[in-house]
Amino acid sequence: MKQKDLTEREQRRRTILWSVLFGVIFVLGVAMAVVCGWYRVTYNLEFKELLYTLASPLKGTGESTISLILRSCLPVVLVFAALYIGGAVLLWKKRETWRYARRIGAVFCVAVLLGASVFSVFALRLPAYIKVLNEKTTVYEDYYVDPATVSITADGEMKNLIYIYLESMETTYASVEEGGAQYTNYMPALTALAEENISFSDKSDGLGGFHTPLGTGWTMSALLATTSGIPFSFPLGENGHNKMSQREYFASGLTTLGDILAEKGYRQEFLCGSDSAFAGRDTYFEQHGNYEVFDLYTAREEYYIDEDYYVWWGFEDEILYDIAKDELTELAAGERPFNFTMLTVDTHHVNGYVCDLCGNAYGNKLANVVSCADKQLADFIDWCTEQDFYEDTVIIITGDHPRMDTTLVADTDYYDRTIYNCFINAVPTPAGATTERVFTSFDLFPTTLAAMGFTIEGDRLGLGVNMFSDQQTLAEKLGYEYLETEINKFSDYYIREFS
Helix, strand or coil: CHHHHHHHHHHHHHHHHHHHHHHHHHHHHHHHHHHHHHHHHHCCCCHHHHHHHHHCCCCCCCCHHHHHHHHHHHHHHHHHHHHHHHHHHHHHHCCCCCHHHHHHHHHHHHHHHHHHHHHHHHHCCHHHHHHHHCCECCHHHHHCECHHHCCEEECCCCCEEEEEEECCCEHHHCEHHHCCCECCCCCHHHHHHHHHCECCCCCCCCCCCEECCCCCCCHHHHHHHHHHCCCCCCCCCHHHCCHHHCCCCCCCCCCCHHHHHHHCCCEEEEEECECCCHHHHHHHHHHCCCCEEECHHHHHHCCCCCCCCCECCECCHHHHHHHHHHHHHHHHCCCCCEEEEEECCCCCCCCCCCCCCCCCCCCCHHHHHHHHHHHHHHHHHHHHHCCCCHHHEEEEEEECCCCCCCCCCCCCCHHHCCECEEEECCCCCCCCCCCCCCCEHHHHHHHHHHHCCEEEHHHEEECEECCCCCCCCHHHHHCHHHHHHHHCCECHHHHHHHC
16 A cells, blocks of 8 residues: 555656646747747847847846846746646646646647747748858958058048937838838938938938948947948857957957047047947947047046936936037037047837937827937037037938837838938038938948048948949949848958958
8 A cells, every 4th residue: 555655656746747847848938939929020130130239248238128028028928837837737637537638738848849949040030140151251352441551631621520320210210201101200300401411312202321231230330330331240259258348459450430530630539328338339439549438437427417327228318418518518629620429329229218308299109209319319409500619510410220129110121221311511512322322331431531521542441432422332333132141251351350
């Protein structure tokens, strides 16, 4: 009798252990499928962007992304976990008559995990990433122009530069009538600025902009591409980490916009409303142009915000613009020409940050945030026009990359989600067309210098072409798809010359 009881207890113990094991397998499969499915619907990014984002250190990031994943995915996973537990209890009670059902259930759990694994691979577009990674390109040997090897000269007095990067500012936020994808124009001020000044467009009529090839679709890669003319394709470090934020030298082989302007005597500053150490932004700007970096910690030190102040990614754009006015006033009082570069943050994914200035005119949170960002930028430009330095200053306004979520743009093809650009007080007039152009982040590098009045030998720098010239961009010459494919292949030249 004791032996029989022992045998029954052992069987129960084994059944419980197997139930727990298959429960873990089932929940893991469900969690994998739910998270990857949510990622696909919410972000719809290529694997390269995801990889470099995940490989970056979490220090300096906003907390909302992680909390959003938990809020969106965890309830679904818990529901399936509860269903499994309920089914396991039912099978336990009917263990004598439902023996085969338990075996079928075990097979089903394993099938869920295997199916989720296959789904995740394709949801993350991993095969395409592996394919291009195992191919080599000679695009840099064939087309890259090293700025250190060409003449870049100023025609007359050198102009100041204010470069404003608007986080995730797509042209799709405009109305369909204005060239965007919305029923309402959420960016009327930016639309008007583009019409009143110089703005290059991919369209024949209406607001348009530039494309962001793979390797330029997150903030650090966008900053790199628009100031150096190459994508972010640096190799990952040990254990798959993106080490650029921790390296002693950031792209030491590159000659960038900052390097060129520093050599010409410019005083340079980079302002952002977050931790500048995130993704190595501080290292990049300090080593390429000796920029003074003003970030979250500087704002605390200068008493713009309290020591423990932290919202969204650091502090909101309302404070950022106040700081920008003070910093520009100080820079303009000096004797040297200046380059003041700033990066906004309120329109960052996911869905943006609602500040005290934001109204509630629209039923969509992001629409209200974009409208608020549009108004704040317009007010800042109005302030600039009233300053003594305005006439001697070129102001460039661009987005950095497309939204990394799909709010407001879910029904728009990624290729059509072009990035805003506007050149105020540009020195030259365009020698070629400004509409129906196919251009990329790379072309902003030489175009920025040209807008400031610099003459560039050959009108090409990096992989970019001066848009004020009459030359074709590489995207026009080679075809956009071909160019994007080639820059994402492995390049011996890239690793040897830039890393």
